[in-house]
Amino acid sequence: MAVTIKDVAKKANVAPSTVSRVIADSPRISLNTKKRVRKAMKELGYHPNVNARNLAVRSTQAIGVIMPSSAETALQNPFFPEVLRGIGSIAHETEYSLYVSTGGDDEQLFDEVKRMVYGHRVDGIILLYSRVNDPIMDFLVEENFPFVVVGKPYKNESQITYVDNDNIEASRELTNHLISFGHQHIAFIGGTTDLMVTKDRLLGYQSALSEVGIEVCQDYIVHDQFLRSSGKKAVEQLFALKKTPTAMVIADDMMSLGVINMLETLGLDCPDDVSITSFNNLYLSEITRPPLTTVDIQIYKLGIQSAKCLIEQLKTKDDEPARRVIVPYAIKFRQSTRKLD
Amino acid sequence: MAVTIKDVAKKANVAPSTVSRVIADSPRISLNTKKRVRKAMKELGYHPNVNARNLAVRSTQAIGVIMPSSAETALQNPFFPEVLRGIGSIAHETEYSLYVSTGGDDEQLFDEVKRMVYGHRVDGIILLYSRVNDPIMDFLVEENFPFVVVGKPYKNESQITYVDNDNIEASRELTNHLISFGHQHIAFIGGTTDLMVTKDRLLGYQSALSEVGIEVCQDYIVHDQFLRSSGKKAVEQLFALKKTPTAMVIADDMMSLGVINMLETLGLDCPDDVSITSFNNLYLSEITRPPLTTVDIQIYKLGIQSAKCLIEQLKTKDDEPARRVIVPYAIKFRQSTRKLD
DNA sequence: TTTACATTCACAAACGCTTGCATAAACTGA
DNA sequence: TCAGTTTATGCAAGCGTTTGTGAATGTAAA
Incomplete structure (x- = not known):
């Protein structure tokens, strides 16, 4: 169907592996071959198939974003779009894709998280809320799946990376x-x-x-x-x-x-x-x-920071200890308060 | 690493193909074997790897949602979260995942669409806006990629499935x-x-x-x-x-x-x-x-309808002609107008 | 000229799943 | 009893990548 790495290889008169290494810009390939291969890719309009790549390297370049289960209503609070915007901006920079939850009730949401985790749909997850005894959070630590939460975890605070305000x-x-x-x-x-x-x-x-x-x-x-x-x-x-x-x-x-x-x-x-x-x-x-x-x-910043933390975490497979980022706040004094006589 | 179809097969004493067919609930497998295999899956905590599956069947169960390139500001208009909510609800029902665009400027957004399309990241796309001479829309029709737009296409109106108000x-x-x-x-x-x-x-x-x-x-x-x-x-x-x-x-x-x-x-x-x-x-x-x-x-409905159209379209590979859905509107009369004396 | 070592690349085996085809077993009816 | 048919499952070839290993070539040293 679409043009694959083999087609490129054939056209450039090299092996598929060589093409792959050209894509990865491996130093093991001579500049000459690289040029030749790149030209072939251009000419054929080649684009790598992410699925195949992900399967091979066991990673998706995607991060999951979980909104509260009352998602039906969650999106009605501008907080979520705004934090999403922050996350999106970092995701874009780092070429990650964004998977957002669509769950209705608690259970559906949990299912969805499972699908993301078990199904290898995402590399990591950002939890956009933190509640007491959240089975999802428990699940995530249980599975040792990379995630960061926006808000303060209700337990295991020191082992979980999170970004919050004071x-x-x-x-x-x-x-x-x-x-x-x-x-x-x-x-x-x-x-x-x-x-x-x-x-x-x-x-x-x-x-x-x-x-x-x-x-x-x-x-x-x-x-x-x-x-x-x-x-x-x-x-x-x-x-x-x-x-x-x-x-x-x-x-x-x-x-x-x-x-x-x-x-x-x-x-x-x-x-x-x-x-x-x-x-x-x-x-x-x-x-x-x-x-x-x-x-x-600073909702937007909360998004930015959480995305940064997660991606950082994904890079440095495990090891690295959990981090905590406190985004500073600032009170906006406007006209809704009044001095009592 | 994770438990694969082979592990299940071994445990249930069947071939991987059989397991696969059990997952798909194929009538070719006897009820007995099905039960046995299902038990093994449960016991091992097996979950299929979507990447592998997608690679094999050449489909992702995901749909891409493209917001206007000024996405930085787009999410500031509650229209988008709301329509997203509608889309999400259908996506959830049909077990599709949602990929949202994160693009900053026009070009970045276009890149992202290309990544979605060429990279086989999504099966179809929902365009959340319609503007004149939109290169993205042109690209999509050019590539003959399944998509629906929320709003009226600026050209090829009869060939493009869209949902809009009057x-x-x-x-x-x-x-x-x-x-x-x-x-x-x-x-x-x-x-x-x-x-x-x-x-x-x-x-x-x-x-x-x-x-x-x-x-x-x-x-x-x-x-x-x-x-x-x-x-x-x-x-x-x-x-x-x-x-x-x-x-x-x-x-x-x-x-x-x-x-x-x-x-x-x-x-x-x-x-x-x-x-x-x-x-x-x-x-x-x-x-x-x-x-x-x-x-x-009825923003929410616009979302619902667009998602339905797209998924329908994905099911019936090509053939089916483009559809048009007009969501009815209703004027809400409140207090911002006044009769002139 | 031979040996030693880079350099540059190709081979082939994964990754985890689907699916067309083959086959074995069990059943039918004459 | 045997050919024909159905039912139930296994085999193996993909899907499009990545990557470890080793082969061929070239170059420099002995």
Whole structure:
């Protein structure tokens, strides 16, 4: 069918092996032959068959990207496209291809990972989330398959390469900002509790409160998915309380969006009635009204770094110890918070 | 290294070919042997090597997804994640894998397509855009490589399978809506002129105006990228005119976002001073203030349909004529338009 | 002129799977 | 009992590469 290495060999009057070595630019082939072979390749429009190559060298030049199983909804959070963009840029540079997960529920996603791993479809995997007791992560370490996670692993932290922000510190800083504005009744709205990122952000919030002697009130802490609709629900819950909060730390911009909407529906003004701070600095955090004070976690860089780590890891077969990359964050102060009189 | 078909064969006391046939569930193998082989597979934890399989059957179970070359920015428009989501869901169902492009500029993107095609990395391709004189599309038809495009091809329309909305009609309807509200000075803000989708939407707009005898004024037509920043620029340009428009048809929600922002900066109110209608019904079109009247093009379905078409096409090697699928649209009337007194 | 050693390349065996063809066994019916 | 037929499985040749090994040629030293 297509033109193969043999055709080229025939045309250039050499053996297939020689052609192969020319492709690999092996020093064992004389410049003359190389030229001749290259010419033949050009003329025939030859392109190597990756499958055959992969089979022979036992490697694909591809990396798998796993999004949370709620992938149906995951892509609705701009976080993922953005981190994908970062990964893609490195993948492109290094001539790796990108395999993305398509899984619906948890089980399907797991199947897909298995397919990637067992089927030798990818050389390594990037996990775009980190949750407690994640069977996929367990599987990956079990199989000793190269992978890196975006977020902090829930266990084996020292053996797993990961890239993350210092979410605890960021959250603490955010909370302190609210405290310095005179807020005492500060609520926390986080993603599902099994996400490490939620845990860390909650931790920072709690520690900031404790530090200044504010009691951490469980009623002020609500959890749900990183979606807009969830933000709405959370607000309903919080503002049904006796003593309603005057400020909140929200773990995701998408949720903040929902919060703002809901606040409006309840006839509450942000920041006049309640101050809001959140996370991620999605592009939409600038366009909400008011624009959000949010921590820029540099999503794109998270993608870049995770891809770099993985590829590095693939190059240096094993040995190399696990690495940890902490991408710095920066709080973007905008108009969603207000000093209490 | 890993467990291969031979290991299974040995363990089950059959030939490798038999194992292969068991995997394929061939009727030529007796139920008894099947059971025995399956047991052996289980026990050894056998998983077929896709590379080897692909090499043998000359197919990968993968489809490539090509986003516009400005991929760096493309993923910033939620259109792409959303359509990807649709594609992914079908891919998953049919056990296809997804290869996404990572290309930076036009040339890189083209390279990547070549790699996919020549390298036999994918069985077919979905093109997520359609622009005039697109070398990639030309290449694909030239190579007679299976592909479908989301959007209307700029040529060879009858030979290319594509899925699209009736953008002309949608745009006409949108414009008529504005006209029925008494607007006479209606501007059009579109994406770059080489995009087919821009062309169609412009066409609908123009035809609606002509039908009721409103002159189409070139000053009222501006073009730029489907980005928020572009929307801003467009507004500046339009409101520097002597006779400023009282309404606009905008070809993309992201742009509308920019438009609304800019309008505000200029001290203009939407819809009081200017009515806005736009396209795509991204989730953010509900959360802008005011919520946008926009046409819901059913992005997710576009993804679904394109994937279905492609896979269908892959099954029925050639023969089958090209298909065209028009996904119905629905205008979402919200608060961004107002009747002129 | 012979030996020793580079240099340059070809041979052939993998890699793990599919599949056309051959064959052996078991069954049919006369 | 035997030819004919069906059923169940094995053999071996691919698929298009890579790569270890060794053969042929050339060159320099002895």
